[in-house]
Amino acid sequence: MKAADSVVFVVDDDASVREALASLIGSVALRVECFASPEGFLRRRKTESPSCLVLDVRMPGLSGLDLQRKLARGEQQIPIIFISAHGDIPMAVGAMKAGAIEFLPKPFRDEDLLDAIRQALDRDKAAKIRRTEMLEIRDRHTLLTARQHQIMTLIVEGKLNKQIAAKLGLSENTIKVHRRRIMERMGAASVAELVHMIGRLN
Amino acid sequence: MPQETSHGPAKSGGGTRLRARKRGSLDGRRASDVDETASTPLRSALEALGGVHVCSLYEARQDCREILKAFLEVGIARGEKCLCLVSGGSEKSLRETMRAASPRIQRAVESHVVDLTTIERAYFTHRGLLTQRTLDFWRKAGEQAVAEGFSGLRGVVQADGVLGGPAVLARWIEYENSLTRVLVESGGTLLCMYNRSALPAEFVRDAFQAHEIVAHRRGIGNNTFHVPPEEYAAPDKAQREVHRMLLSLGGRRSSEAVSRPLAAKTDRRLREAQRTVKECESVIQGLADDLRKHERQEQELRRNMDYLILGQQITRTGSWALNCSSGELFWSREHFRIFGLDPIRTQVSYQLFFQMVHPDERARVEREFQEAIRAGRDFESEFRIGRPDGLVKHIHSHAYAVFGQPEELTEYVGTVADVTERRHGEESLGSMQAELARASRAITLGQLMASIAHEVNQPLAALVANANAALRWLAWKKPRIDEAQLALARIVRDGNRASGIITRIRALVRKTRVQRNRLSLNSVVHEVLVLLKTELRRNDITVRTDLAERLPPIRGDRVQMQQVLLNLIVNAIEAMGTVTTRPRLLVIATTADGAGVAVSVEDCGIGLAEGVLERVFEPFYSNKPEGMGIGLAISRSIIEAHGGRLWAVRKEPAGARFQFSLPFAGADAK
Numbered sequence: 001m002k003a004a005d006s007v008v009f010v011v012d013d014d015a016s017v018r019e020a021l022a023s024l025i026g027s028v029a030l031r032v033e034c035f036a037s038p039e040g041f042l043r044r045r046k047t048e049s050p051s052c053l054v055l056d057v058r059m060p061g062l063s064g065l066d067l068q069r070k071l072a073r074g075e076q077q078i079p080i081i082f083i084s085a086h087g088d089i090p091m092a093v094g095a096m097k098a099g100a101i102e103f104l105p106k107p108f109r110d111e112d113l114l115d116a117i118r119q120a121l122d123r124d125k126a127a128k129i130r131r132t133e134m135l136e137i138r139d140r141h142t143l144l145t146a147r148q149h150q151i152m153t154l155i156v157e158g159k160l161n162k163q164i165a166a167k168l169g170l171s172e173n174t175i176k177v178h179r180r181r182i183m184e185r186m187g188a189a190s191v192a193e194l195v196h197m198i199g200r201l202n
Numbered sequence: 203m204p205q206e207t208s209h210g211p212a213k214s215g216g217g218t219r220l221r222a223r224k225r226g227s228l229d230g231r232r233a234s235d236v237d238e239t240a241s242t243p244l245r246s247a248l249e250a251l252g253g254v255h256v257c258s259l260y261e262a263r264q265d266c267r268e269i270l271k272a273f274l275e276v277g278i279a280r281g282e283k284c285l286c287l288v289s290g291g292s293e294k295s296l297r298e299t300m301r302a303a304s305p306r307i308q309r310a311v312e313s314h315v316v317d318l319t320t321i322e323r324a325y326f327t328h329r330g331l332l333t334q335r336t337l338d339f340w341r342k343a344g345e346q347a348v349a350e351g352f353s354g355l356r357g358v359v360q361a362d363g364v365l366g367g368p369a370v371l372a373r374w375i376e377y378e379n380s381l382t383r384v385l386v387e388s389g390g391t392l393l394c395m396y397n398r399s400a401l402p403a404e405f406v407r408d409a410f411q412a413h414e415i416v417a418h419r420r421g422i423g424n425n426t427f428h429v430p431p432e433e434y435a436a437p438d439k440a441q442r443e444v445h446r447m448l449l450s451l452g453g454r455r456s457s458e459a460v461s462r463p464l465a466a467k468t469d470r471r472l473r474e475a476q477r478t479v480k481e482c483e484s485v486i487q488g489l490a491d492d493l494r495k496h497e498r499q500e501q502e503l504r505r506n507m508d509y510l511i512l513g514q515q516i517t518r519t520g521s522w523a524l525n526c527s528s529g530e531l532f533w534s535r536e537h538f539r540i541f542g543l544d545p546i547r548t549q550v551s552y553q554l555f556f557q558m559v560h561p562d563e564r565a566r567v568e569r570e571f572q573e574a575i576r577a578g579r580d581f582e583s584e585f586r587i588g589r590p591d592g593l594v595k596h597i598h599s600h601a602y603a604v605f606g607q608p609e610e611l612t613e614y615v616g617t618v619a620d621v622t623e624r625r626h627g628e629e630s631l632g633s634m635q636a637e638l639a640r641a642s643r644a645i646t647l648g649q650l651m652a653s654i655a656h657e658v659n660q661p662l663a664a665l666v667a668n669a670n671a672a673l674r675w676l677a678w679k680k681p682r683i684d685e686a687q688l689a690l691a692r693i694v695r696d697g698n699r700a701s702g703i704i705t706r707i708r709a710l711v712r713k714t715r716v717q718r719n720r721l722s723l724n725s726v727v728h729e730v731l732v733l734l735k736t737e738l739r740r741n742d743i744t745v746r747t748d749l750a751e752r753l754p755p756i757r758g759d760r761v762q763m764q765q766v767l768l769n770l771i772v773n774a775i776e777a778m779g780t781v782t783t784r785p786r787l788l789v790i791a792t793t794a795d796g797a798g799v800a801v802s803v804e805d806c807g808i809g810l811a812e813g814v815l816e817r818v819f820e821p822f823y824s825n826k827p828e829g830m831g832i833g834l835a836i837s838r839s840i841i842e843a844h845g846g847r848l849w850a851v852r853k854e855p856a857g858a859r860f861q862f863s864l865p866f867a868g869a870d871a872k
């Protein structure tokens with residue numbers, strides 16, 4: 001849980017809880033930023049580092065669940081850990097269904113919170129990596145010519161060079177050359193990898 | 203040790219053992235083999251420590267060598283028998299560790315001053331529970347060591363795997379504490395070594411908290427995180443924990459690694475901080491006292507009005523209060539409305555009231571009321587009134603006798619309900635009453651409690667998080683005293699906030715003084731059943747009452763007793779909601795025995811699992827989508843406030859029985 005560049009955001013309208021969480025999270029050497037309202041959080045400087053959100057459910061104005069919905073609609077994917085001072089089961093179920101990492105009733109055990117944060121940060125980190133990879137694949141994909149694209153689709157479908165050649169009315173050698181080019185452009189080491197990449201694109 | 207001098211140096215077998223013991227006690231640290239007996243800081247720390255039960259956490263095997271060496275050498279020097287237990291399979295490596303530690307220890311191993319065996323072998327030769335086995339083992343071993351002529355027993359336990367012993371911290375602490383007691387009694391000392399990398403973190407943490415002395419790396423000291431058993435089980439645990447943590451900050455002294463970062467300067471700062479915290483505490487305490495006093499006065503003032511306000515706002519029934527000595531009469535707005543009178547222009551009086559009562563019934567009602575006053579009993583009556591606008595209304599009036607300090611009747615507080623409608627539609631009125639009962643219950647308990655829970659959990663969450671943060675800051679390699687101090691100051695603040703809230707709730711829930719009238723639980727049962735008549739009918743529930751004849755009265759608050767029964771019966775109704783294969787039967791019984799009166803509410807509903815018989819009484823325990831989980835918690839607190847008990851039993855083949863008992867009125871009268 002070192003990752004010095006990870007950030008944990010805390011949104012809670014209760015100052016005591018905010019201070020306590022800042023200290024607790026700080027004590028395991030994580031960076032933490034606190035906000036007294038969802039609005040404040042939405043105005044924050046955006047960051048690229050792995051982050052997660054510890055969010056109180058009941059707040060005046062925008063509630064935690066409102067914020068969750070808002071973030072989901074705005075395509076701001078950030079793992080959320082809900083904390084709540086009154087154990088409201090239907091609410092917890094709703095929050096979890098909407099993708100929350102954890103729903104902790106206050107008061108909670110520190111390990112429970114820290115474990116959830118750890119998990120959330122891991123998940124966010126993985127998601128961020130996946131997103132960058134994805135963008136890269138997409139970039140490369142757009143570099144392919146129309147023909148290469150056509151051939152690639154057939155490769156991915158598992159067709160042999162011979163079959164592709166016959167289908168497109170080209171020589172098998174041409175297909176071979178194209179195939180090499182495609183693999184290079186896409187940065188794939190094997191057909192399996194290529195299939196995997198394309199699978200992710202769709 | 204009277205035998206000490208009679209043993210001369212010997213060369214083999216048991217003799218060597220004794221030689222070791224003798225040299226230890228005579229030569230102390232200045233023995234001939236200088237390097238071996240030279241006092242290391244660790245050793246002197248060990249020797250200086252008062253406690254007998256040390257815990258050591260290690261990660262790599264060589265980590266534990268220093269402490270093992272120091273520990274064994276102190277024992278050898280004191281002429282103690284040393285017994286090392288190790289997880290099966292690790293004997294060889296422990297033997298090697300000991301051999302590598304010092305030649306002196308190696309010699310002691312050869313001469314059986316230091317013995318080594320596996321945990322399994324040691325504990326499993328004894329019968330019974332693991333805890334009992336270990337305690338027996340160490341007691342016996344201590345006795346045997348003394349019988350063999352040693353000055354005492356020194357034990358080492360090195361656990362590589364979970365022992366399958368007590369898993370819960372409370373049990374751990376209890377167990378380790380018993381072990382400490384055994385050690386003190388048998389003059390033993392024990393070093394428990396836990397492999398941090400091989401054991402689950404929770405296990406290690408609990409073990410850590412269960413020992414009074416802790417050794418880590420090259421340091422040893424009093425374990426500031428040790429939780430003494432009497433503190434662990436205490437109800438005001440959090441408060442004590444804070445206290446202990448504050449204390450332990452000051453008490454963090456003794457030896458090496460632990461104490462070094464807390465040198466003079468920090469120590470002074472720490473003391474200053476503690477002083478400040480103390481001062482803050484006393485100021486806050488003073489404020490809290492003031493607040494409490496103020497609240498009490500306010501409550502006192504409000505007390506007489508309680509029922510009136512309740513009556514008006516919730517049940518929309520008129521309320522009245524009559525001061526028996528001054529004759530002063532109070533009517534609520536609703537009362538005026540029901541009687542068709544103008545609240546501003548009418549001067550109410552006892553006489554006016556009886557003038558309005560129907561002439562046919564005036565004498566009877568007045569007689570009933572006078573009788574009630576004479577006997578100091580509650581008053582209940584039904585009569586007609588003639589209103590100025592010509593309408594005739596059926597009125598049901600019910601009043602409680604309120605007693606002052608020396609059991610003297612001071613006033614009547616009562617309600618008047620317009621029951622004219624009842625003549626036309628029993629049904630609709632009944633359901634309205636049930637509705638009202640539910641509403642008043644929801645307002646007084648449900649909503650109130652939801653907001654209270656929220657209020658209290660907020661500072662509580664902060665408090666717990668701060669305490670954990672403080673512990674974690676202190677666990678840094680260079681303990682962050684500054685951060686820990688801040689966290690502790692916040693704990694004090696939040697703790698006071700929480701206790702303030704609780705004080706307010708307590709004042710609210712327990713009113714200042716509940717009514718304590720003699721009342722028959724049979725009549726309370728009837729009242730509640732009337733209230734729930736429609737509800738019961740709607741749910742197709744048959745009620746059987748099995749009420750003891752001539753049930754002796756108890757002393758209590760009628761409304762609260764109704765509340766308890768209402769909670770139990772509503773729960774029973776809800777529990778039978780899904781029952782379709784058998785008749786839905788509700789049995790309410792009252793009995794009397796030598797000590798008091800018992801009431802039971804029995805249903806044939808979904809019943810209770812063995813494990814939740816007690817849990818259902820916990821506040822906020824509920825498995826109903828709409829339930830707050832406070833009905834039973836409140837009920838129990840009411841019954842206990844009346845000196846009684848409330849508990850649940852499973853019923854065969856289906857259902858549950860909730861039962862409470864209360865002492866006779868005579869028992870606590872006076």
Ligand SMILES: Nc1ncnc2c1ncn2[C@@H]1O[C@H](COP(=O)(O)OP(=O)(O)OP(=O)(O)O)[C@@H](O)[C@H]1O
Binds near residue numbers: 777829833834858
């Ligand atoms: N007669 C019963 N049979 C079976 N389970 C019961 C019975 N009475 C209580 N329980 C269990 O105990 C729990 C706690 O009861 P309690 O009255 O304290 O709260 P609740 O009924 O859930 O909510 P409320 O605060 O509205 O009363 C219930 O949710 C239910 O699971």
Ligand SMILES: [Mg+2]
Binds near residue numbers: 769772832834
């Ligand atoms: Mg209930």
